[in-house]
Structure formats: structure tokens, C-alpha cells
Amino acid sequence: MxxxxxxxxxxxxxxxxxxxxxxxxxxxxxxxxxxxLHLAGTEDYDAIVLDLMLPRRSGFEVLGALRxxxxxxxxxxxxxxxxxxxxxxxxDRGADDxxxxxFALTELVARLRALIRRDHRVGSSAIAVADLEVDLAARRxxxxxxxxxxxxxQFALLELLALQHGRIVSRTQIYDKIYDAGSDxxxxxxxxHVCRLRELVDRGFGQRLIHTVRGQGYLxxxxxxxxxHFAGG
Amino acid sequence: MxxxxxxxxxxxxxxxAVLVCFSVALAHRLRxxxxxxxxxxxxxRTRAVAAELEFEPSRWxxxxxxxxxxDYQNADADRYFLVADAGGVVMLRSPLAESTGVGFAAxxxxxxxxxxDARFRETCLVAVPAADAGTAAPATVQVACGASLARVxxxxxxxxxxxxxxxxxLLVLSLIGGWLLVSRALRPIHRIAATxxxxxxxxxxxxxxxxxxxxxxxxxxxxNAAFARLQAAFERExxxxxxxxxxxxxxxxxxAGNVELATSRERSAAELRLLFAEVGAxxxxxRAVVEGMLALARADAGVVPLQRQRVSLAEIADAALRLHRxxxxxxxxELSSAASDPGLVSGDPARLADLVSNxxxxxxxxxxxxxxxxIQVRRDPAGSxxxxxxxxxxxxxxxxxxxxxxxxxxxxxxxxxxxxxxGHEAVGTGLGLAIAKWIAEAHGGSIxxxxxxxxxxxxxxxxxxxECVREASPSPACPKAGTTSSR
Numbered sequence: 001m002x003x004x005x006x007x008x009x010x011x012x013x014x015x016x017x018x019x020x021x022x023x024x025x026x027x028x029x030x031x032x033x034x035x036x037l038h039l040a041g042t043e044d045y046d047a048i049v050l051d052l053m054l055p056r057r058s059g060f061e062v063l064g065a066l067r068x069x070x071x072x073x074x075x076x077x078x079x080x081x082x083x084x085x086x087x088x089x090x091x092d093r094g095a096d097d098x099x100x101x102x103f104a105l106t107e108l109v110a111r112l113r114a115l116i117r118r119d120h121r122v123g124s125s126a127i128a129v130a131d132l133e134v135d136l137a138a139r140r141x142x143x144x145x146x147x148x149x150x151x152x153x154q155f156a157l158l159e160l161l162a163l164q165h166g167r168i169v170s171r172t173q174i175y176d177k178i179y180d181a182g183s184d185x186x187x188x189x190x191x192x193h194v195c196r197l198r199e200l201v202d203r204g205f206g207q208r209l210i211h212t213v214r215g216q217g218y219l220x221x222x223x224x225x226x227x228x229h230f231a232g233g
Numbered sequence: 234m235x236x237x238x239x240x241x242x243x244x245x246x247x248x249x250a251v252l253v254c255f256s257v258a259l260a261h262r263l264r265x266x267x268x269x270x271x272x273x274x275x276x277x278r279t280r281a282v283a284a285e286l287e288f289e290p291s292r293w294x295x296x297x298x299x300x301x302x303x304d305y306q307n308a309d310a311d312r313y314f315l316v317a318d319a320g321g322v323v324m325l326r327s328p329l330a331e332s333t334g335v336g337f338a339a340x341x342x343x344x345x346x347x348x349x350d351a352r353f354r355e356t357c358l359v360a361v362p363a364a365d366a367g368t369a370a371p372a373t374v375q376v377a378c379g380a381s382l383a384r385v386x387x388x389x390x391x392x393x394x395x396x397x398x399x400x401x402x403l404l405v406l407s408l409i410g411g412w413l414l415v416s417r418a419l420r421p422i423h424r425i426a427a428t429x430x431x432x433x434x435x436x437x438x439x440x441x442x443x444x445x446x447x448x449x450x451x452x453x454x455x456x457n458a459a460f461a462r463l464q465a466a467f468e469r470e471x472x473x474x475x476x477x478x479x480x481x482x483x484x485x486x487x488x489a490g491n492v493e494l495a496t497s498r499e500r501s502a503a504e505l506r507l508l509f510a511e512v513g514a515x516x517x518x519x520r521a522v523v524e525g526m527l528a529l530a531r532a533d534a535g536v537v538p539l540q541r542q543r544v545s546l547a548e549i550a551d552a553a554l555r556l557h558r559x560x561x562x563x564x565x566x567e568l569s570s571a572a573s574d575p576g577l578v579s580g581d582p583a584r585l586a587d588l589v590s591n592x593x594x595x596x597x598x599x600x601x602x603x604x605x606x607x608i609q610v611r612r613d614p615a616g617s618x619x620x621x622x623x624x625x626x627x628x629x630x631x632x633x634x635x636x637x638x639x640x641x642x643x644x645x646x647x648x649x650x651x652x653x654x655x656g657h658e659a660v661g662t663g664l665g666l667a668i669a670k671w672i673a674e675a676h677g678g679s680i681x682x683x684x685x686x687x688x689x690x691x692x693x694x695x696x697x698x699x700e701c702v703r704e705a706s707p708s709p710a711c712p713k714a715g716t717t718s719s720r
Contacts, residue, residue, distance in 0.1 A: 101479075
């Protein structure tokens with residue numbers, strides 16, 4: 001899952017980056033409102049963590065501008081203000097959730113997951129497709145009752161497919177979500193990662209769950225079809 | 234009692250008093266003029282009696298068939314006449330005078346007499362009647378004519394009655410008018426009261442609707458201005474609280490978060506060191522903020538005593554320079570100082586050092602690599618002030634931020650983000666300049682800033698020179714303090 005952290009305090013920004021990274025998110029960081037708004041407007045994030053007191057443009061301004069652009073990315077507002085009016089104002093201006101400093105990292109992560117889930121209309125963090133179970137919170141994968149260990153990138157990929165299971169996920173989408181803005185990788189790594197994921201999740205099990213939709217992308221679903229296609233080699 | 238009732242009551246009282254006084258005066262005046270008219274009539278009658286007088290040996294009489302007598306001889310006649318000689322001996326009187334036994338007054342003139350419980354007005358003249366030649370008639374006689382005042386009194390009474398019947402309705406009518414006027418006058422006051430009631434700690438937005446340019450409009454405008462000031466003060470307090478929360482809770486979040494990370498699973502020693510370094514930095518930041526807030530809170534309460542002594546600002550500047558050289562070199566900023574005067578002031582050396590340090594660290598922090606920060610100490614041209622200026626070639630402050638730069642927790646935005654971009658954490662608390670201002674003012678001095686965005690800022694502290702502080706009145710020859718004066 002790709003997240004953007006807009007936070008001006010370097011210490012807190014590092015903490016969020018570290019904490020979210022350890023929780024399996026890929027994180028971009030912006031240290032002021034202007035820069036944050038630019039990233040949020042141009043990139044495709046699953047969720048945004050936004051501090052309200054920012055230099056150049058306040059969090060509220062960023063939020064307003066973002067919603068005015070029609071971007072509906074879930075936004076979790078992080079603030080020192082815990083008055084009821086402040087919270088109401090935050091939510092009314094388009095924030096999806098509100099967390100007051102100081103906060104527990106685990107709560108922040110859980111709330112972000114809930115926001116992303118809601119955004120994808122998934123009810124709980126345990127997603128089941130046929131005999132495949134993906135627990136997004138515990139970051140565990142089981143197939144036919146058997147635990148499967150997945151490397152971080154493969155888990156992120158499976159998470160993305162699982163959140164949109166039954167729907168096609170394009171290769172660009174995968175590329176955007178799995179790699180943060182700083183990474184410099186070629187697009188065919190997507191296919192490589194998908195194939196590796198298939199090795200781990202589909203091989204040796206009767207039913208294939210990860211499907212390639214030619215020219216469109218990939219799909220996690222309990223149906224039978226083709227095989228692993230390599231788009232670029 | 235409501236103002237409306239008091240006003241109406243007072244108004245009614247005044248109105249009634251005016252009406253009564255006016256009526257009394259009018260009745261009095263009416264009576265006077267009626268009496269005057271009566272006097273004139275009596276005078277004419279007196280002359281008429283004198284003209285009809287005839288003299289027989291030893292007595293005056295009026296011909297019995299004279300028309301004149303008819304007026305006086307009716308049984309119900311309410312007037313009389315008397316004729317007396319110069320000595321006052323009555324020689325002739327009309328029947329009414331006869332029956333009431335009225336006599337002559339000592340001196341001839343106008344008077345009021347009471348005869349048989351009725352009041353009469355009397356006029357008396359000295360006359361020279363036409364007597365037949367050869368008779369021994371006295372040369373002069375006194376003739377008095379009297380008439381009842383009953384008709385005058387009746388007229389006055391009728392007039393008074395009329396006043397009494399007209400007065401009360403007039404009073405009531407006026408009171409209704411007064412009531413309407415008072416209501417009209419009080420309406421804006423009710424509006425003001427209603428608005429003022431709406432305004433509370435949570436809602437300071439309401440304003441009085443001011444119309445016209447009268448006294449109440451002025452009151453409305455005055456109150457509106459007061460509300461605006463109140464709102465601004467509340468807003469300032471709210472912002473201060475929000476800023477303080479932010480400045481304290483952010484490092485607290487960093488501390489809590491890093492501790493959470495450190496304890497969430499097994500970590501290597503290197504990882505732990507990294508996390509605890511974060512905790513250390515955040516708690517250091519919290520300490521600075523808390524200390525700054527405490528210093529300002531104590532300053533607000535006025536409980537910080539200044540340990541005043543004679544100190545040299547030039548020396549303090551040099552010390553600050555030495556202290557901050559490492560910070561300056563880490564930021565690639567060159568520090569320099571120049572003093573054309575030792576800058577002797579009477580002040581608290583520790584506080585003044587804080588002041589200079591705050592200015593110098595700002596000049597370093599909001600500078601750019603290769604920039605300079607210069608401290609200068611000198612006497613102002615008049616000689617009674619010591620000036621310490623800190624000039625940087627930094628990023629400057631936007632004009633709109635200059636007025637707020639000394640506010641607590643205020644940080645000029647570009648400066649703040651810029652400092653972050655260049656990889657130097659803005660470890661300032663946002664309180665340094667507020668503290669600097671307090672220290673300067675506590676010493677009887679001032680602090681000012683000039684700045685140009687993009688090319689640098691200059692902070693100037695002006696403190697009273699030590700010699701001048703001692704003298705009761707600053708002499709024109711405030712001595713150019715001692716040693717290194719080289720201006």
C-alpha cells in the first residue's frame with residue numbers, strides 16, 4: 001500500500017516513515033503543505049497522513065485543495081488539537097479520520113488500514129478468495145490452511161490484488177502502488193513479481209487464483225483461465 | 234424598576250408640575266386683569282358720583298331722581314358709594330354702604346374691603362364738585378365707590394374649572410406620546426442588549442447593527458470595537474494554546490512512537506541506538522519548549538527578578554560569538570562582531586546573554602551556507618542608548634510576518650520550511666524572539682526588526698546606557714563611555 005506522509009517535523013516524519021514502512025506500507029514524505037499537495041495531486045496514494053500545522057499551506061488548505069481537485073484519497077489528519085470543534089472542523093473539511101498527538105503507531109497503522117479497506121469496500125482485514133486467506137492486519141497468507149511466507153514486495157502485490165479481488169488491477173496501478181516515488185525500477189519488474197507471487201501462492205494448489213487479463217492487467221479471483229504471461233520478457 | 238417606567242414616571246411628574254404652575258399663574262393673571270378693569274370702572278363711577286353732587290347748606294346730596302342713584306339703590310345692589318369731606322367725615326352714603334357701615338380709609342386709594350362676608354373692591358378719589366356760587370360748600374370732597382368682587386371670583390373660578398377639565402386629558406395624551414418616545418429611544422438599547430447576550434466565550438462573532446450617527450450609534454460602535462478586541466484576544470489565546478499543544482505534542486508523539494517501535498519486537502543494538510537518538514532529540518526539544526514557556530509565564534507573572542549589574546554588551550556579544558561558532562560552522566555561516574563602544578548597560582548578564590544568543594542562533598539558523606551573521610555594538614548618536622544589532626544575510630522575513638515575528642510560537646513560514654529543506658532541523662522553539670523581546674523590555678529597552686525577503690534581516694536591541702540609568706535626569710552630556718570610543 002502506498003501512503004504519503006505530509007509532516008513538517010523531521011523527527012515525526014522519520015518516525016512515521018519507519019513505522020509505516022515496518023507495517024508494510026511504502027511511504028513518500030513531504031515536509032510542507034505545498035509539496036504535499038503537489039505529490040497528493042499527481043501521485044496515486046492509497047492513503048495520506050496529514051499534519052494540520054504545516055508551513056506554507058496549512059493542513060486544512062491542503063485538504064480543501066485536494067478535495068477541490070476531485071481527489072478522494074482517504075486522508076488521516078494528525079494534529080495536536082483535540083477539541084471537539086477542531087475534530088468536527090477537520091472531518092467536515094474532508095478528512096476521513098482524525099488522530100491526536102501523541103498517538104500509538106499501531107493505532108495509526110490500524111486506522112490507515114481501515115481507511116484503505118473502506119476505500120476498497122472490503123469489510124475486514126481478512127480477505128478470503130476461494131481457499132486463499134490474506135490477513136492484511138497480521139500480514140499472513142494461508143492457502144488451503146497452509147501458511148505461506150511471502151517477501152515484502154510479494155505481500156504488497158498480493159494485498160493490492162486481494163483488496164480489489166474480482167476486479168482487474170492494471171500493471172501501472174501495481175507499479176504505482178508497490179514502488180514509492182523514489183524507486184527507480186523498470187516496469188517489467190511488475191510481471192516478474194507477479195510470476196514470483198504465482199510461484200508462491202498458486203503453484204502446487206489445484207486452482208489458480210491469479211489470472212492475467214491480456215492487455216489489461218491482473219486479477220485475483222476464483223475462476224479458471226490462462227497462464228503466466230510475460231509482457232516484456 | 235425598568236428604565237422605561239422611571240423615565241415615564243419622571244416625565245409625568247414634571248409635566249403635571251408644569252401644568253399646575255401654568256394654571257395657577259394663568260388664573261392669577263386673569264384675576265389681576267379683571268380687577269384692573271374693575272378699578273377703571275370704579276374710577277369712572279367715582280367721577281360720575283362727584284359730578285352729580287349738589288350742596289345744600291351743611292350737606293351734600295344727589296338729586297333723588299338722578300339716574301345715577303338707580304344703580305345704587307336697588308335692594309340687591311352689589312355696589313356702593315360714599316362721600317366725605319376733606320377730614321374724612323362721611324356726609325353721604327348709598328343704601329348698601331349705609332347698611333354695611335363701611336367707613337373711609339385713612340388715605341384715599343384702591344383697596345379691598347370685606348363687608349358682610351363678601352369681598353369688595355373700592356376706589357376713592359378727591360374731587361372738586363361744582364357747587365352753587367354763594368354756598369359755603371367745602372372746596373373738596375372725597376368720593377369712594379365700591380363694587381363686589383363676586384363676579385371676578387366667579388370668572389376666575391370658572392376659568393380654573395375649565396383648566397381642571399382640560400388638564401388631565403392633556404396630561405394623559407402627553408404621557409402616551411412620552412411612552413412612544415421612550416419605547417422608540419429604548420429600542421436600539423434592546424437591540425444592543427440582545428446582541429451582547431448572544432456574544433459569549435464560544436461565539437464572539439456577533440456585532441451590533443449600528444444605524445445612524447446618534448449617541449446610541451456611538452455606543453454601538455464603541456461596543457463593537459470592544460467585542461472585536463475581545464475576539465482578537467480570544468483568538469490569540471486560542472492560537473497560542475494550539476501552538477503550544479503542537480509544539481509539545483509533536484515531540485511527545487516522536488518519543489512515544491519511537492519507544493513503541495523499540496519495544497514492538499527484537500531490535501539490534503544499532504537499531505535501538507537510532508530509535509533512542511530520536512527519543513533524545515525529541516525530549517531535548519520538549520525541554521527547550523517547556524523552559525521557554527516557563528520563562529515567558531514567569532515573565533508574564535512578573536516574578537523574574539533581574540540581577541542588575543554593570544555589564545558590557547560588547548563582551549556579552551563576544552561570548553555569544555564564541556559559544557555559537559560551532560553551530561555557525563555546521564551551517565556554513567561566518568560569524569563576526571564589531572564594537573565601537575563597550576556598550577555598558579545596567580542589566581542581568583545571564584538574561585542579556587540569552588537575548589544575544591537567541592538573536593545569534595536565529596541569524597545562523599535562518600541563514601544559508603556561505604552567509605554571514607554580524608553583531609555590532611555601538612552608542613546611538615544621542616549617546617544615551619546602547620545599540621546591539623545582529624545582521625544576517627539569510628532568507629529574510631516577509632513583510633506581513635514582521636508584525637508577528639515577536640509573537641510566541643510564531644515562525645515565518647518560508648524560513649521554517651527552508652531550514653528543513655536544507656537538512657538542518659529547525660530545533661528552535663518558536664519562543665526565542667518572544668523571550669528576547671521580553672528581556673529587552675524588562676531592561677527598559679526595545680527590540681526592532683527590519684528585513685528584506687531573500688537578502689537578510691537585522692534585529693536591533695536598544696538599551697539605556699549604564700551612566701544614564703544612574704543619573705536622575707539624563708544630562709545632555711551623557712558621557713561617551715570611556716575607553717574605546719572610536720566613532
